[in-house]
Every structure is written in structure tokens, then in C-alpha cells.
Amino acid sequence: MLSLRRLLPFPRDLAATAVWHDLGALFAGRPPGNLPVAEARRRSRLIAGEDLLARGDPDGAIRVADALLAAGPPSVPALRLRLAAEQASGRSRAALRTVQAIRNREDSARLADLEVRLAGTILVEETDWVPLLPPRPPCRNPQGPAIVIIPPEHGRGPQRAGSLDAVLRDLAEADLRPVAIPPPGSPAPASAADGGLERAATRWHPLDLGPAYPADPPADRLVLDHAWAAAAAARTIQPSLVIALVPHGDEHCLAVGLALGAAIGCPVAAIVGPGSTPDHAARPGTGRLRRADRVITTGAADDPALGTALRALVSADAGVTATA
Numbered sequence: 001m002l003s004l005r006r007l008l009p010f011p012r013d014l015a016a017t018a019v020w021h022d023l024g025a026l027f028a029g030r031p032p033g034n035l036p037v038a039e040a041r042r043r044s045r046l047i048a049g050e051d052l053l054a055r056g057d058p059d060g061a062i063r064v065a066d067a068l069l070a071a072g073p074p075s076v077p078a079l080r081l082r083l084a085a086e087q088a089s090g091r092s093r094a095a096l097r098t099v100q101a102i103r104n105r106e107d108s109a110r111l112a113d114l115e116v117r118l119a120g121t122i123l124v125e126e127t128d129w130v131p132l133l134p135p136r137p138p139c140r141n142p143q144g145p146a147i148v149i150i151p152p153e154h155g156r157g158p159q160r161a162g163s164l165d166a167v168l169r170d171l172a173e174a175d176l177r178p179v180a181i182p183p184p185g186s187p188a189p190a191s192a193a194d195g196g197l198e199r200a201a202t203r204w205h206p207l208d209l210g211p212a213y214p215a216d217p218p219a220d221r222l223v224l225d226h227a228w229a230a231a232a233a234a235r236t237i238q239p240s241l242v243i244a245l246v247p248h249g250d251e252h253c254l255a256v257g258l259a260l261g262a263a264i265g266c267p268v269a270a271i272v273g274p275g276s277t278p279d280h281a282a283r284p285g286t287g288r289l290r291r292a293d294r295v296i297t298t299g300a301a302d303d304p305a306l307g308t309a310l311r312a313l314v315s316a317d318a319g320v321t322a323t324a
Contacts, residue, residue, distance in 0.1 A: 042068060042075075049081045053088060061085035076105050092121045120218030125251055128287035131224045131259045133231055138265030141238040145177035145203070148243045149230065149253040149260070152183050152222065163247055167271060167306070168202045171243070174310035178202045179237055183226045183252075184209045205233055223252055227259035234264045244292070246272045254288045261293075269294040271306075 049064030065082035068075065079102045086095040096118040103111050123129050148171065150164070171178040184207040207229040217225070242264075244257025254270055261268035270292040289295055298306040 042072075046077055046081060049085075053081070053085050058085040058089040062089075074101065074105070076102060079105075092118050092125065096122065117218045120220035124219040124223055124255060129220075130255050130262075130288060130291070131227050133227055133259050133263035136231065136235075136263050136265075139235055139238050140240060140264065140266045142240050144238045144240040145179045146171065146241040146243050147230065147234060147237060147239040147260070147266075148178045148180045148202075149226070149245060149257045150180050150182040150186070151245060151247060151250050151253055152186065164245070167245060170306050170310055172202060176241070176243075176310060178243070179239070180204045181226075181230045181233060182206055183222055184229055185213055185215065205237065207233065219252070223255045223259075226252075226256045227263070230256065230260050231263045234260065234266070239264075239266055242266050242268045244268060244270045246270055246289075251288060254292070258288060258291055267293040269296060272297045 049061045052060040062085045065078050068078040083098040099115045180202050242257050242261045244253040246254050257268050296309045
């Protein structure tokens with residue numbers, strides 16, 4: 001080994017020495033780099049947990065992280081593994097507690113921002129919070145179009161976007177003349193080819209709050225800004241109805257729709273589904289549904305009863321709950 005080192009220039013001589021020691025550790029069955037056995041075992045378990053997370057098993061990664069945390073004093077790497085797994089599985093409340101535990105040991109601006117984002121997500125998804133806008137003179141026009149509050153990213157994914165297209169088609173066929181208002185910063189489809197014929201038949205009213213507006217604001221700020229900007233747009237649109245879409249149990253549109261309806265003196269209809277979970281009515285935060293003037297539920301995007309219920313909205317009085 002010494003003769004080999006003398007033949008190699010720096011830093012290859014040091015690298016060769018490290019390889020030699022690692023090979024010795026491999027054949028001898030001991031941790032490399034003179035690591036204590038306990039520390040080497042902890043690192044091995046961390047790698048195993050990261051592999052589980054990479055393979056799409058966040059629950060398994062959480063179990064690994066919990067075992068590491070239970071075996072000794074809380075370590076930041078184990079907490080970070082648990083945080084990543086909790087975020088991957090959508091456990092916002094648990095992730096918030098983990099972020100706070102990490103910040104007690106090593107803080108950063110990124111962790112502070114993540115804590116704010118998680119708190120905003122919990123506020124929107126797990127409570128009945130609705131932003132309170134200053135009351136405005138009523139601007140409802142019984143002959144006006146229906147304002148449709150569109151989910152962030154237009155439904156997130158092809159399947160959800162297809163469900164959104166189907167609802168917009170049914171709204172247009174029901175002569176509700178939908179005006180779609182996506183969240184600030186979300187563009188409207190540029191053409192029929194871009195968003196489908198259903199989206200092309202809908203009038204889109206994108207909200208542009210300027211280049212300084214963040215691309216991915218916390219969930220509660222996005223709801224508040226969406227409601228504020230939609231209330232300003234409603235002065236021009238003069239709607240007859242506000243329709244909040246609640247696809248897949250997403251409470252964003254419902255919170256925006258309720259805030260908007262209260263601010264401009266307009267009834268609010270909630271379309272629950274398609275794709276919402278069967279136990280949606282039992283989830284936290286669905287006290288918002290009880291505040292809507294009308295609730296229309298549908299089990300599928302092509303549910304024929306949805307069109308019938310939507311057409312009933314044109315002439316029906318507010319305050320009655322309809323179920324498709």
C-alpha cells in the first residue's frame with residue numbers, strides 16, 4: 001500500500017488510502033472510517049428510511065424515523081426524515097409539529113417559511129375559517145352570469161382537470177353563463193386546444209396581482225387574496241350567483257366563495273365532487289358547507305342529475321339545498 005501511495009500524486013494518494021481502509025472494513029465486517037457501531041447502525045437505518053420514502057412508502061419511512069427517535073435523543077436527520085415522509089403523505093398537522101421540533105435544534109429561513117405554509121394549509125383544510133372581507137354595496141344582477149371559483153392549478157392533474165371541464169360544460173349547458181375566476185397568478189386557457197371545448201365555452205377572468213406576487217403563497221394567503229381580487233372583479237361582472245367547486249374535498253374554493261358571497265350580497269352554491277370522498281361531510285372544515293345557500297353533490301363528472309340540479313339554480317330561490 002505504501003508503494004502504491006508513493007506512485008500516486010496528491011490527492012489520489014489520499015483517496016487510495018481511504019479506499020484501502022474501506023475495503024478492510026468491508027472484509028472485516030466493521031463500520032468504515034472508525035465509526036462507532038451505534039452511529040453506523042443509526043446511519044444505516046436512516047438510509048433505509050430514505051429508500052422507503054423514495055419507493056413511495058411514507059408510512060414505512062415514518063416508522064423508521066420514529067424508531068430512531070425513540071432509541072436515543074432526537075436527532076435532526078431523523079426528524080428531517082419524518083418531516084419529508086409526513087409531507088409526502090399529506091399529514092400537515094404532524095408535519096407542523098415536526099418542523100417546530102427541528103427549529104428548536106437548528107433554525108433557518110426555509111424552515112420558518114415551511115412552518116407558515118403548513119399552518120396556512122391546516123387553517124384552510126381542517127377548520128371552518130372563512131376570510132372576512134369589508135362589506136360592499138350589493139352588486140348582484142338576477143340576470144347576470146354565474147361566477148365560478150376555480151381551484152388552484154385548475155384542478156391539479158389531468159383527471160381533476162377533466163372533472164373541472166365537465167362541470168364547466170354542464171354550467172354552460174344550464175345557461176348559467178359561467179365566468180371562471182382562478183386564483184391569482186393562474187392563467188386562463190389560451191384556446192380550445194389548450195383547455196378543451198368546455199373551457200373555451202367559458203368566459204375566463206384571470207386575476208393578475210403583478211410580478212411581485214409569489215408563485216406559491218401559503219394556502220390561507222391564497223384564499224384571502226383570491227377572495228379580495230374576486231370581489232373587485234365582481235363589481236364589473238355583476239353576477240347572479242357564486243358557485244364554489246369542491247373537487248376531491250378541496251376547501252379552497254368554498255372558503256373563497258363564502259367570503260365573496262358575503263361581501264357582495266350574492267347567494268353561494270357549492271358543487272361537491274366529482275371525486276370527493278364519500279365521508280366528505282364528516283371531515284373537519286365542512287361546517288362551511290352548512291353556510292352555503294345551496295349544496296349540489298354529484299358522484300361522477302358525467303352524472304346526468306348534475307345538469308338537472310344546475311338548471312334548477314337559474315330560477316330557484318336561495319336558501320334551498322339541492323342534491324344531484
